[in-house]
Amino acid sequence: MKKIEIEFTINGKKRRLSVKPNDLLINIIRNDLFLTGSKYGCGIGECGACTVLLNGEPVLSCLTLAATVDGKEITTIEGLAIGDELHPMQKAFLKNGAVQCGFCTPGMILTATALLKENPNSTEDEIRDYMRGNLCRCTGYIQIVKAIKSCENNLETS
Amino acid sequence: MSTNTKILTQEFEYFAPKTLEETLGLLCKYKDKNTKILAGGTDLLVKMKTINLNVDYLINIKDISELNFINTDGGLKIGAAVPLSHIERVGKVKEKYPALYEGIKSMAAIAIRNMATIPGNICNASPAGDTIPPLIVYSAELKLVSKRGERTVQVEDFITGVGKTIIKADELVTQVNIPEINNNSGSAFSKKSRVKADIAKINLAIWLERDGNFCKYCKIVLGSVFIKAVRAKKAEDLLREQIVNDDLFIKVAKKASEEIKPIDDVRSIAEYRTDLAQVMVEDSLKLAWGRAGGEL
Numbered sequence: 001m002k003k004i005e006i007e008f009t010i011n012g013k014k015r016r017l018s019v020k021p022n023d024l025l026i027n028i029i030r031n032d033l034f035l036t037g038s039k040y041g042c043g044i045g046e047c048g049a050c051t052v053l054l055n056g057e058p059v060l061s062c063l064t065l066a067a068t069v070d071g072k073e074i075t076t077i078e079g080l081a082i083g084d085e086l087h088p089m090q091k092a093f094l095k096n097g098a099v100q101c102g103f104c105t106p107g108m109i110l111t112a113t114a115l116l117k118e119n120p121n122s123t124e125d126e127i128r129d130y131m132r133g134n135l136c137r138c139t140g141y142i143q144i145v146k147a148i149k150s151c152e153n154n155l156e157t158s
Numbered sequence: 159m160s161t162n163t164k165i166l167t168q169e170f171e172y173f174a175p176k177t178l179e180e181t182l183g184l185l186c187k188y189k190d191k192n193t194k195i196l197a198g199g200t201d202l203l204v205k206m207k208t209i210n211l212n213v214d215y216l217i218n219i220k221d222i223s224e225l226n227f228i229n230t231d232g233g234l235k236i237g238a239a240v241p242l243s244h245i246e247r248v249g250k251v252k253e254k255y256p257a258l259y260e261g262i263k264s265m266a267a268i269a270i271r272n273m274a275t276i277p278g279n280i281c282n283a284s285p286a287g288d289t290i291p292p293l294i295v296y297s298a299e300l301k302l303v304s305k306r307g308e309r310t311v312q313v314e315d316f317i318t319g320v321g322k323t324i325i326k327a328d329e330l331v332t333q334v335n336i337p338e339i340n341n342n343s344g345s346a347f348s349k350k351s352r353v354k355a356d357i358a359k360i361n362l363a364i365w366l367e368r369d370g371n372f373c374k375y376c377k378i379v380l381g382s383v384f385i386k387a388v389r390a391k392k393a394e395d396l397l398r399e400q401i402v403n404d405d406l407f408i409k410v411a412k413k414a415s416e417e418i419k420p421i422d423d424v425r426s427i428a429e430y431r432t433d434l435a436q437v438m439v440e441d442s443l444k445l446a447w448g449r450a451g452g453e454l
C-alpha cells in the first residue's frame with residue numbers, strides 16, 4: 001500500500017506524518033503521537049470514547065481515516081488546558097465528581113465544550129440530547145449533566 | 159468470525175481529489191474495480207470493519223469545495239460533501255422542511271452528524287435510513303454526474319432494495335435538490351426506536367397541502383417496514399381531496415398500517431410494528447395538519 005504524506009495541526013502543533021491508507025486516526029493519535037487521552041471503546045461509532053475535535057467539531061476518530069485529516073486542525077483532550085490551567089469544563093467535571101473510571105471523560109468533555117460553544121444556555125434536556133452519543137458506564141450521567149450545567153453558568157458570569 | 163474493530167485490516171488505494179472533474183476521472187478509470195466513494199464514512203467504515211466489505215480504491219469527496227454548499231434560493235440545494243449537522247443549522251430547513259430537520263436530528267448523535275452526509279444515507283440504502291422518508295415526501299431529487307453526462311432521479315425511484323440503488327459504477331451523487339414548499343402545506347417526521355440514538359423500528363414522514371378544511375394533496379412514507387421506504391398510497395388516496403376531521407385521520411392511519419408489510423426482527427415483531435404504525439401515522443397527520451394551519 002502506498003503511504004500518504006499528511007500535514008495537520010494537533011493541539012496547536014503542526015505535524016507531518018506518513019500514514020497508510022487504512023490507518024485509523026485513533027491509532028495514529030494514540031500509538032504514533034502518544035496522546036493516549038482519546039480512548040478506543042467500540043470502534044463502530046456507538047460509544048463516543050474516541051471523540052476528538054476536527055476543525056472545532058466533535059468527530060469519531062475510530063471511524064476516521066488518518067489520511068482524511070490532511071490540512072485540518074485536531075484537538076484532543078490533551079490540548080484543552082493552557083499550561084497548568086485546566087479548561088473550565090475540565091474543572092467543572094472534577095468539581096462535580098463527574099469522573100469515575102475516566103474512560104469516557106475525554107470524549108465527554110470535548111463534546112461538552114462543543115455544546116457550550118453552540119448553545120451556551122442549554123437546558124438539562126438539551127444537554128442530555130447533545131451528549132447522547134457519549135456513553136458512560138460509571139457515573140449514571142447525573143454528575144456529568146451537573147458539571148456541564150455549572151460550567152455554563154460560570155462561563156456566563158466570568 | 160470474530161472482528162477486530164480497532165484496526166482496518168484490508169488494503170486499498172486512497173485518493174483525495176480536490177475537484178469534481180478529477181473525481182469523475184477516477185470513478186471512470188476504476189469503474190470495473192471495487193471502488194467506493196468515502197463521504198462521512200459512518201456506514202462505509204463500519205461495514206469495512208465488521209462485514210469486511212471489500213474496497214480496492216477509496217475516493218474521499220469531503221474536501222471538494224464544489225460539493226460543499228447549501229443553497230436556499232427556491233427550495234434547497236445541498237452539496238454531497240455537506241455534513242448533516244450543517245444542514246440542521248440552516249434556518250430554512252427547520253422552518254420549511256421540518257420533517258427533514260426532525261429526521262436528521264433523530265440520527266445517531268452530534269459526532270456522527272458532523273461526519274455523515276445525506277447522499278451517504280441514501281446510497282447506503284438501509285430501509286431504516288432517516289433522511290429517506292422526509293426526502294421522498296418533499297419530492298427531492300438527486301443529481302447524478304459521470305464523465306458520460308448527468309441525470310436527475312427522484313429519491314423515491316433511486317433506492318430499489320436493501321443496500322441497492324440505481325447508481326452506476328462511474329456515477330457520483332453531487333447534490334440533493336428539494337423543491338420549494340407551498341405555504342399552505344405542513345409536514346412531520348416520526349421515529350420510534352429503542353433509545354434515542356438508535357436505528358428506527360419504524361420511521362415515517364408525512365407531507366400534506368391544505369385548502370381550507372380540505373386536504374388537497376398528501377404523501378405518507380414509512381421506513382423500516384419493507385425492503386425500502388414505501389408510500390402508503392391507499393392511505394394517501396383516502397385522504398386526498400377530502401374534508402379533514404379526526405375520524406378521517408383515524409381511518410387513514412388504519413389503512414396505512416394495513417398496507418405495510420413489516421417483518422419480525424431483533425428490533426420488533428411485525429404485529430407490534432403494525433399497531434405502532436397506526437398510532438404514529440395518526441399523530442403525525444395531526445401534527446402536519448396543524449403545521450399547515452389546519453384545525454380539527
Ligand SMILES: Cc1cc2nc3c(=O)[nH]c(=O)nc-3n(C[C@H](O)[C@H](O)[C@H](O)COP(=O)(O)OP(=O)(O)OC[C@H]3O[C@@H](n4cnc5c(N)ncnc54)[C@H](O)[C@@H]3O)c2cc1C
Nearest residue numbers: 045195197198199200201202266275278279281287288331
Ligand atoms: C453509531 C451510528 C448510529 C447511526 N444512527 C443512524 C440513525 O439513527 N439513522 C440513520 O439513518 N442512519 C444512522 N447511521 C448510519 C449512517 O450514519 C448514515 O447512513 C449516514 O448518513 C451515512 O452517511 P456517510 O456520509 O457517513 O456515508 P458513507 O459511509 O461515507 O457512505 C455510505 C455509502 O454511500 C456511498 N456514497 C456516499 N456518498 C456518495 C456520493 N456522493 N455518491 C455516490 N455514493 C456515495 C459510499 O460509497 C457508501 O457505499 C448510524 C451510524 C452509526 C455508526
Ligand code: FES
Nearest residue numbers: 041042043048062
Ligand atoms: S470507539 Fe469510536 S465511538 Fe466507540
Ligand code: FES
Nearest residue numbers: 100101136137138
Ligand atoms: S467514568 Fe467510567 S465510563 Fe464514564
